[in-house]
Amino acid sequence: MVECATITVLIAFFVVTIITYWLLEFHYFMRILFCYLHSRFVKKKLDILDTSMYSSVCLTTDIDILLFHMNNARYLREVDFARTDFYNRTGLWQKIREKGGLVYQGGTSIRYRRFIRLFSLYHITSRIVYWDQNSIYMEHRFITKRDNFVRAIVYGKQKVIKCNVEEVITELMKTPATKKATEVRQKPECPSEIRLWIESTNVSSNKLRENVV
The missing domain is CATH 1.20.5 (Single alpha-helices involved in coiled-coils or other helix-helix interfaces)
Structure with missing residues (x-):
């Protein structure tokens, strides 16, 4: 029995x-x-304007039909893990939830430069490059460890609802996790690639609105 x-x-x-x-x-x-x-x-805490690093490896579950390098779609999934790492280590996620806010992906732009081959070790660096009242713009770089080469660059736009992004990040800058409280930190200027990307998405949004019956 x-x-x-x-x-x-x-x-x-x-x-x-x-x-x-x-x-x-x-x-x-x-x-x-x-x-x-x-x-x-x-993992150790980071300040909101610091760069985080998330390490990974290209496995057999990540490759495409050519069987020797990472599937294009896998890059964006790996960014999910890198972004989770960044949001938690900087306290960004906790601060947004504290204010009753929510985050969702509003857009992604990716540039592939070279393959990440099967069993290659790589890391993803993540940092905030710009923000406005409603959105956070992040840069993620895929860098192979053996040659320190940037294999791909991903820009992501995270839309934040029910709270003001400017207030959230300003509060985090005033309460640094690792640096001296006397250090002056300022909002970065909008990078040219982000500015052009915003313009491009605005053009696309306007065209879509024009086609709505």
Whole structure:
């Protein structure tokens, strides 16, 4: 009876695992959870204008049909982990939630420069390059460790609702996590590539509005 019960439990566990993987990309959610816990409770804190670094490796689950380099779509998924790391280590996520706000992805621009080959070690640097009242603009660089070459650059626009981004980041700049409180930090000028990207998205939005019947 004990053996039958054990076999039944194992079969049930196996079936539930298969169904879970079929319905959800289970390892993605587990990585997000691990990244959240590791960045929140293990890795050192960063100031809001610092650059974070998230390390990873190109595995067989990341490659495309050519079977030797990272799938283009995987870059954006990896940015999810890097962004989670940055938001937690700088306290940005906690500050936004403290004010009752929410964040969602408003746009992404990516430039691929060279392949990230199978089993290559790389890291993603993340930093805020600009912000306004409603959005945060971030830059993510994929850099291979063996040659320190920037393989891809991603710009992301995170829309923040129900709170003012200017207030959130100003408060975080006034309460530095690592630097001396007397250090003067200012809002950076909008980089030319971000300014042109904003103009491009505005043109696209206007055209879409014109086509609405």
